[in-house]
Amino acid sequence: MAIRDWSTTAGDNDDADSNINWLEGQAPSTVNNSARALMAAIRTQFNINEWFDYGDGAARKDGQNFSLTGTHTTTYHVGRRVRIADTNAVQYGTVSAVTFSSGTQVTVVFDSGSLTATVTGVALGSPAVNPALPDSAAARSAMGLAIGSDVQAQGAVLDDLNTLGANSADSEFLVGTGSGALAWESGDTLRTSIMGAIGPDLNTLGAVSSDGQFIVGTGSGVFAYES
Numbered sequence: 001m002a003i004r005d006w007s008t009t010a011g012d013n014d015d016a017d018s019n020i021n022w023l024e025g026q027a028p029s030t031v032n033n034s035a036r037a038l039m040a041a042i043r044t045q046f047n048i049n050e051w052f053d054y055g056d057g058a059a060r061k062d063g064q065n066f067s068l069t070g071t072h073t074t075t076y077h078v079g080r081r082v083r084i085a086d087t088n089a090v091q092y093g094t095v096s097a098v099t100f101s102s103g104t105q106v107t108v109v110f111d112s113g114s115l116t117a118t119v120t121g122v123a124l125g126s127p128a129v130n131p132a133l134p135d136s137a138a139a140r141s142a143m144g145l146a147i148g149s150d151v152q153a154q155g156a157v158l159d160d161l162n163t164l165g166a167n168s169a170d171s172e173f174l175v176g177t178g179s180g181a182l183a184w185e186s187g188d189t190l191r192t193s194i195m196g197a198i199g200p201d202l203n204t205l206g207a208v209s210s211d212g213q214f215i216v217g218t219g220s221g222v223f224a225y226e227s
Contacts, residue, residue, distance in 0.1 A: 003045045004055040017041070051083050051123035058122040060086065061105075063114030066122070068104040076106050081125030084108070087117040 006016050014023045019037035021030040054075065058066045066084070068076070076082075080095045093110035140146050147153050164182045167174075172184040175193045185193055205215070205223045213225040 002053065002055070003041050004053050048083075048123065051125060053121065053123040056122060058084065058106075058119040060115045060117070060119045063116065064110070065105065065107050066115065066119055067102075068106065070103065071100055072104040073098050073100050075124065076104060077127070080127060082106075082108055083123045083125070084115065084119060085121040086115050086119050089113065089116075091115065 002017075007013050015021065017037070019041075020034045022034060026034075056068050056072060056075075058068055060066050076095055076098050078095050078098060082093050082095055084091050084093070091110050091113050093108040095106060096109045097107040099105045137146075140151075144150050152158070160182050164174075164184070167184045169184075169186065172186045173190055175183055175185045175190065177183045177193070205225070208225055210227065213227045215223055216226045218224045
């Protein structure tokens with residue numbers, strides 16, 4: 001038996017658990033065993049205190065679906081986290097659909113894996129409806145960190161910049177080198193990116209030597225100052 005079998009009505013807990021005896025006039029010899037069993041039950045629940053085991057017997061239908069006897073559509077609502085153990089492994093997932101038809105039918109999107117064998121136990125996380133903790137979007141908004149307004153949203157350009165990394169030297173410029181491609185450039189490489197093939201040629205030409213000179217093409221890829 002477990003905590004799930006106990007009652008919220010104190011008077012009903014005298015023999016609610018077969019391992020614990022709190023009957024009126026109980027024999028003194030039962031107190032020790034009852035106290036130890038009580039401690040063990042509390043510790044067992046503490047070990048999985050994020051999960052609530054209601055003692056619902058779940059039957060596997062296939063890798064993503066299981067059924068429950070009775071009506072549990074409110075408890076197993078869409079968005080609630082589920083911890084399901086079968087005879088092969090423990091799986092974690094989120095309820096994606098729930099209906100009532102000859103019992104409660106639950107569909108789960110698992111984080112990984114699927115149900116492959118007989119279900120031996122199912123437990124639920126905190127309710128996704130009116131939870132104790134705010135959802136992530138509400139929490140960010142309350143802290144003034146709403147994505148897209150207070151904080152820059154993720155985008156392809158940011159991904160490109162992150163891939164590029166920091167510049168490696170002084171005087172480097174950020175240049176688009178193709179669709180979705182960026183590079184740090186300087187010197188002749190930068191001049192070519194900005195001015196095309198004439199950039200390095202102009203750099204070779206050097207500075208003007210006197211007033212009134214013009215740059216003149218004197219041959220293929222050749223420039224000169226003339227006046």
